[in-house]
Amino acid sequence: MTETRQKNVSKELEKLGLKVAAEIDKKENPNIEIPIRALSNVIFDKKLGQLTLGDKTAKRYFFNVAHSKKFMQSLLVAAFAKSLRDENIHASIRDMYYNLKRTIGDSNENTFDAQVDSDPIIVDIEVALDVLREQLHLTTDRKGIVAGNVIIQDRGDSIDWSKLGSGGWSIPSTVEEIDFKKVDAKFVLVCEKNAGFERLHEDKFWQKHKCILIGTGGQPSRGTRLLIQRLNSEFNLPVYVFCDADSYGFYIYSVIKSGSISLAHVSDRIATPEAKFIGLTISDIFKYDLKKATIKAREVDIKRAKELLNYEWFAKNPKWQKEINLMIEKGIKAEIEALSHQGLRFMGETYLPDKLKNKDFLD
Amino acid sequence: MTETRQKNVSKELEKLGLKVAAEIDKKENPNIEIPIRALSNVIFDKKLGQLTLGDKTAKRYFFNVAHSKKFMQSLLVAAFAKSLRDENIHASIRDMYYNLKRTIGDSNENTFDAQVDSDPIIVDIEVALDVLREQLHLTTDRKGIVAGNVIIQDRGDSIDWSKLGSGGWSIPSTVEEIDFKKVDAKFVLVCEKNAGFERLHEDKFWQKHKCILIGTGGQPSRGTRLLIQRLNSEFNLPVYVFCDADSYGFYIYSVIKSGSISLAHVSDRIATPEAKFIGLTISDIFKYDLKKATIKAREVDIKRAKELLNYEWFAKNPKWQKEINLMIEKGIKAEIEALSHQGLRFMGETYLPDKLKNKDFLD
Numbered sequence: 001m002t003e004t005r006q007k008n009v010s011k012e013l014e015k016l017g018l019k020v021a022a023e024i025d026k027k028e029n030p031n032i033e034i035p036i037r038a039l040s041n042v043i044f045d046k047k048l049g050q051l052t053l054g055d056k057t058a059k060r061y062f063f064n065v066a067h068s069k070k071f072m073q074s075l076l077v078a079a080f081a082k083s084l085r086d087e088n089i090h091a092s093i094r095d096m097y098y099n100l101k102r103t104i105g106d107s108n109e110n111t112f113d114a115q116v117d118s119d120p121i122i123v124d125i126e127v128a129l130d131v132l133r134e135q136l137h138l139t140t141d142r143k144g145i146v147a148g149n150v151i152i153q154d155r156g157d158s159i160d161w162s163k164l165g166s167g168g169w170s171i172p173s174t175v176e177e178i179d180f181k182k183v184d185a186k187f188v189l190v191c192e193k194n195a196g197f198e199r200l201h202e203d204k205f206w207q208k209h210k211c212i213l214i215g216t217g218g219q220p221s222r223g224t225r226l227l228i229q230r231l232n233s234e235f236n237l238p239v240y241v242f243c244d245a246d247s248y249g250f251y252i253y254s255v256i257k258s259g260s261i262s263l264a265h266v267s268d269r270i271a272t273p274e275a276k277f278i279g280l281t282i283s284d285i286f287k288y289d290l291k292k293a294t295i296k297a298r299e300v301d302i303k304r305a306k307e308l309l310n311y312e313w314f315a316k317n318p319k320w321q322k323e324i325n326l327m328i329e330k331g332i333k334a335e336i337e338a339l340s341h342q343g344l345r346f347m348g349e350t351y352l353p354d355k356l357k358n359k360d361f362l363d
Numbered sequence: 364m365t366e367t368r369q370k371n372v373s374k375e376l377e378k379l380g381l382k383v384a385a386e387i388d389k390k391e392n393p394n395i396e397i398p399i400r401a402l403s404n405v406i407f408d409k410k411l412g413q414l415t416l417g418d419k420t421a422k423r424y425f426f427n428v429a430h431s432k433k434f435m436q437s438l439l440v441a442a443f444a445k446s447l448r449d450e451n452i453h454a455s456i457r458d459m460y461y462n463l464k465r466t467i468g469d470s471n472e473n474t475f476d477a478q479v480d481s482d483p484i485i486v487d488i489e490v491a492l493d494v495l496r497e498q499l500h501l502t503t504d505r506k507g508i509v510a511g512n513v514i515i516q517d518r519g520d521s522i523d524w525s526k527l528g529s530g531g532w533s534i535p536s537t538v539e540e541i542d543f544k545k546v547d548a549k550f551v552l553v554c555e556k557n558a559g560f561e562r563l564h565e566d567k568f569w570q571k572h573k574c575i576l577i578g579t580g581g582q583p584s585r586g587t588r589l590l591i592q593r594l595n596s597e598f599n600l601p602v603y604v605f606c607d608a609d610s611y612g613f614y615i616y617s618v619i620k621s622g623s624i625s626l627a628h629v630s631d632r633i634a635t636p637e638a639k640f641i642g643l644t645i646s647d648i649f650k651y652d653l654k655k656a657t658i659k660a661r662e663v664d665i666k667r668a669k670e671l672l673n674y675e676w677f678a679k680n681p682k683w684q685k686e687i688n689l690m691i692e693k694g695i696k697a698e699i700e701a702l703s704h705q706g707l708r709f710m711g712e713t714y715l716p717d718k719l720k721n722k723d724f725l726d
């Protein structure tokens with residue numbers, strides 16, 4: 001477990017409240033110190049291989065007309081999170097918005113006018129206290145499915161991920177609180193496409209290859225990224241990411257591995273720098289004779305690919321440079337499903353085993 | 364089980380092939396008879412309370428330049444489905460497209476140029492044979508979660524929907540093949556919003572109220588609609604649909620209850636005419652003092668609401684007329700999450716129990 005995971009989050013929330021109360025008692029100007037999240041303070045930590053926040057911070061004061069409303073909102077959100085934790089219940093960020101929205105006293109001023117006002121305050125509290133939204137008991141939409149030889153304990157239930165039929169376990173918004181009772185796997189295979197998950201799951205790929213199979217259904221949810229990170233960091237499991245051979249697929253891999261700019265403040269807890277890309281590559285299209293199943297890249301795909309070339313972690317890697325340039329040069333892309341061109345079981349019986357055996361990964 | 368569910372689908376596919384083969388042997392013009400799916404042949408069956416196809420059909424001939432390509436495509440898709448069933452595996456409709464795509468002989472002609480060519484052929488086969496896509500072993504994207512006192516058997520696993528922690532069971536694309544071993548519930552509560560599902564699931568609403576709780580995450584997937592229909596028809600469970608108080612929420616209810624125009628050919632197998640609407644209504648906004656948590660309806664919402672007024676099943680119902688007109692008149696809408704304005708447990712401890720006790724439903 002990382003340090004953050006062991007943090008006493010209720011204590012941190014309480015400390016924030018006590019600090020502000022003490023400032024009021026001392027007739028000082030109450031304030032909250034919050035790390036700056038603007039691009040100017042987002043850096044790529046080469047040692048960690050992650051996007052992360054620099055050390056610039058700003059103070060939010062109560063007695064400052066430009067800060068006062070946000071100061072009030074920050075305390076409302078912190079108090080709300082504290083009560084969620086005290087009651088041990090969870091709420092969506094939308095529920096929170098509705099719960100906290102009201103008109104103040106006799107004024108016409110709302111605490112929050114719209115959810116776009118309350119969402120960033122949650123992130124402020126996250127970075128100010130260096131905790132995760134999930135630890136504040138605030139949930140985001142769930143997405144993602146998992147299957148494998150794993151038994152977990154969650155809300156008093158013992159759940160065997162190998163015995164869930166065709167369904168799999170639906171990954172909840174918060175996986176901070178699950179306990180792993182048994183993890184019998186050699187690696188984690190993360191599949192961008194649900195269709196790919198379904199095919200591999202039906203053929204019990206995870207059983208044959210002793211892996212944990214995760215379907216993300218596109219860009220993975222925070223819950224899914226947290227789960228991948230926990231499996232990697234707590235059980236030393238290699239993580240192989242399986243995406244479409246296109247700019248968007250490459251970007252999904254990049255987000256799993258290095259985090260994203262908008263979530264740079266939590267990279268160390270939800271990114272998995274050890275993740276490797278197992279495919280699909282543009283080279284695979286030629287190696288596995290999938291030319292008939294490619295799609296012409298659109299202008300926007302090419303533009304995006306050119307941007308990716310300059311991402312620090314892609315720029316430094318000759319293999320990635322080759323793949324991305326090949327995509328630009330040939331003007332094609334291909335989906336995971338393109339492998340079905342060689343037969344429905346080709347993906348699980350030939351392509352992936354080949355890749356695993358030859359350690360044919362991109363870093 | 365409905366008649367369709369007991370149908371021998373492999374036999375039907377084989378019969379189609381044998382019919383065409385016999386026509387070739389007799390040197391006749393081979394053809395497939397397919398019910399017409401155009402709006403002109405979609406009717407609202409008042410007795411069944413469902414959108415359904417009329418009895419107009421068309422024949423697709425091999426020796427007809429306008430039909431020939433589609434005739435070839437239809438046989439390719441039917442043969443593909445037959446092989447999926449023979450091998451007892453499933454494939455996504457995208458996998459099928461890639462698998463069947465190829466250039467014919469020495470020509471420049473592709474079997475399919477894009478997935479938009481192969482998708483409608485699947486529906487042709489569905490209606491021609493009066494079977495479900497799921498019975499052809501073709502899957503669509505999964506969505507939806509379920510929890511409750513139910514034990515099912517699926518792919519050899521026994522799965523207890525009451526023992527899945529915070530996750531719930533991820534509803535697969537195909538629920539045709541699951542067996543219900545134990546169903547201990549008095550009704551089914553279908554919640555449009557995942558956030559609502561999470562809140563109710565956390566408080567074990569399904570345990571306290573002896574129900575099956577389903578989260579659809581917006582417009583329900585085919586698999587989720589099939590599951591609702593099976594629980595209603597096989598176990599006589601009332602179905603209560605819980606949606607946002609807006610045109611889109613009302614439409615989601617309508618689709619669950621009466622089917623949709625584009626899927627009119629399968630309404631009898633995936634619609635649930637007995638479903639009732641439990642909320643949120645526009646009247647509820649005033650009754651439960653949620654005015655502070657409403658949203659101003661946009662022009663497109665009002666336009667959509669006016670269209671709904673004319674839907675046969677809304678037009679005939681004075682209660683629905685009242686609600687939809689109230690929405691238009693007040694120019695407001697509200698989400699399920701608006702109930703959090705009265706406290707996070709208000710939905711599960713006051714609102715829904717109230718509604719259930721007073722049988723305050725819309726039909």
